[in-house]
Every structure is written in C-alpha cells, then in structure tokens.
Amino acid sequence: xxxxxxxxxxxxxxxxxxxxxxxxxxxxxxxxxxxxxxxxxxxxxxxxxxxxxxxxxxxxxxxxxxxxxxxxxx
Amino acid sequence: xxxxxxxxxxxxxxxxxxxxxxxxxxxxxxxxxxxxxxxxxxxxxxxxxxxxxxxxxxxxxxxxxxxxxxxxxxxxxxxxxxxxxxxxxxxxxxxxxxxxxxxxxxxxxxxxxxxxxxxxxxxxxxxxxxxxxxxxxxxxxxxxxxxxxxxxxxxxxxxxxxxxxxxxxx
Numbered sequence: 395x396x397x398x399x400x401x402x403x404x405x406x407x408x409x410x411x412x413x414x415x416x417x418x419x420x421x422x423x424x425x426x427x428x429x430x431x432x433x434x435x436x437x438x439x440x441x442x443x444x445x446x447x448x449x450x451x452x453x454x455x456x457x458x459x460x461x462x463x464x465x466x467x468x
Numbered sequence: 469x470x471x472x473x474x475x476x477x478x479x480x481x482x483x484x485x486x487x488x489x490x491x492x493x494x495x496x497x498x499x500x501x502x503x504x505x506x507x508x509x510x511x512x513x514x515x516x517x518x519x520x521x522x523x524x525x526x527x528x529x530x531x532x533x534x535x536x537x538x539x540x541x542x543x544x545x546x547x548x549x550x551x552x553x554x555x556x557x558x559x560x561x562x563x564x565x566x567x568x569x570x571x572x573x574x575x576x577x578x579x580x581x582x583x584x585x586x587x588x589x590x591x592x593x594x595x596x597x598x599x600x601x602x603x604x605x606x607x608x609x610x611x612x613x614x615x616x617x618x619x620x621x622x623x624x625x626x627x628x629x630x631x632x633x634x635x636x637x638x
Contacts, residue, residue: 406578408505412588415508433578446509 395425402431403460410436411443414465418449421467426452429463436461483632485514487625488521490638493531493567493582494541496524499638500585506634507592514632515589516625518599521638522606525598525613529583532567543569590616597624 398421402410410431421427429440437454440463444451450466484506488499499515507513517525524531535541536557542549543566556562574581580588589596596617603610603619610619618624629635 404578406580408501408508409578409580411508412504412580416591443509 398425398427400427400429402429404432406433407435411439418467423467425467427465427467431461432459481510481512483512484634485516485628485632486636486638488515488517488524488638489519491520491523493533493570496531496582500582500589503594504585504588504592507594514595514597514628516597516599518602522598522602525596525617527612527614531582532563533570534563535566
C-alpha cells in the first residue's frame with residue numbers, strides 16, 4: 395500500500411477540495427489520503443465533502459495553524 | 469485503474485445548473501467556485517453563460533472589476549479597510565489599478581485565478597453552454613471561445629434546469 399499525501403498549505407477555498415478530489419481519483423479504494431491545509435474553512439468543507447462523496451473522513455485534527463485530514467477512499 | 473465506487477455512483481449523481489450573467493473579476497468567482505466544487509462532490513454540473521457572463525468563455529481572459537457603485541467593496545490596507553468613492557472610479561486607470569490590486573491580493577491569499585478554476589471546470593467535465601442569442605448580440609464567434617463548449621438557448625437551459633436538483637442564477 396503506497397502513501398498518498400497532499401500538501402494544500404497556503405491554498406484557499408475551493409482549491410484544497412479540488413486538489414483532494416483530483417488525487418482521490420488515483421487512490422485505490424480502501425487506501426488513505428493524508429492532507430495538510432492552512433485554510434480554516436477546510437475543516438467544515440472536508441467533512442461535507444466526505445459526507446457527500448462517500449469517502450470516509452478517518453480523522454480531522456490540527457497542529458498549530460496546520461489542519462490535518464485523513465480520508466479513506468471509496 | 470480499478471473500478472471505483474465513486475465512479476460507479478455517477479449515474480445516481482445529483483445535478484446542478486448555474487446561469488452565469490456577470491463577467492467582472494469579482495462576480496466570476498461564485499459560479500466557478502460552486503461549479504468546480506459541486507463537480508468535485510460528484511455532481512453533474514451545467515453552466516449557462518449569458519449576457520455579460522459570456523465573455524468568461526473567451527480564450528483569453530482579461531477580467532476587471534469596477535469600484536463604481538460598489539460601496540461594499542472595501543480593500544484591506546494597513547490594518548484598515550478602504551472604500552473608493554464613486555468619483556475616483558471615473559478617473560482613467562483607477563478600475564485597472566483596483567483590478568490589479570485585487571488580483572495581487574487574491575494571489576497572496578492563495579485564492580485560485582479564474583483561469584485556473586475554469587481549467588478545473590473543464591477537467592471535471594462541467595458542461596459549459598454559451599448562449600446563442602448573446603453570441604449574436606455581442607458579435608462573438610464560437611471560434612473565440614475555449615474548446616469543448618456547447619451552444620444553446622433558453623430551451624436548452626430549461627431542459628437542464630428541469631432535471632437539476634440545484635439551479636442558481638448568478
């Protein structure tokens with residue numbers, strides 16, 4: 395299983411979502427995409443994105459000004 | 469590429485349509501942000517470009533905004549917010565300067581350019597329909613527009629809208 399990571403630091407709405415979606419297309423089902431973002435709005439947006447698309451939001455945490463997400467691809 | 473559930477679900481996807489009627493730098497954002505995001509959330513998106521929204525399909529974009537009649541536009545400046553009086557907007561070059569200032573600010577804040585969002589929309593298979601009447605009215609040719617767009621009229625839009633879960637007029 396390979397590691398899938400997306401650095402969306404410095405990007406504003408809706409770029410973190412658009413880039414995550416683009417990457418998720420090539421993430422095999424069941425594998426996890428790790429995302430780093432600085433947009434505070436991405437916390438609510440990744441939750442909504444996952445509810446809508448069926449991808450599973452495994453975790454949503456923060457380290458200082460960095461927001462970290464782990465999304466399991468469907 | 470393995471058969472992904474996300475791709476299989478596309479048949480059950482929700483639909484959204486957006487009528488895009490404004491083509492200034494600031495007003496170009498809502499339709500393209502919502503259109504690309506909806507597509508990223510597995511919705512089938514159609515954007516209908518009419519009147520001043522039509523030039524957003526031109527191959528080369530040169531987007532500007534005006535401070536004229538826009539008292540809500542207040543630019544951050546040294547911790548304050550500055551509005552431009554309408555009189556100022558009438559001075560040649562002021563709108564151009566304000567547009568450049570806005571683009572620089574957006575770039576600094578990591579906001580996508582309209583060019584990038586439009587490219588993302590094309591990549592995500594968003595259907596972009598140019599209004600035939602507006603093409604005629606403002607004397608544009610389909611050749612002036614980016615590749616892959618469709619041409620249609622009010623009935624084309626209404627058919628799309630009648631099958632959509634979300635219809636926006638921007």
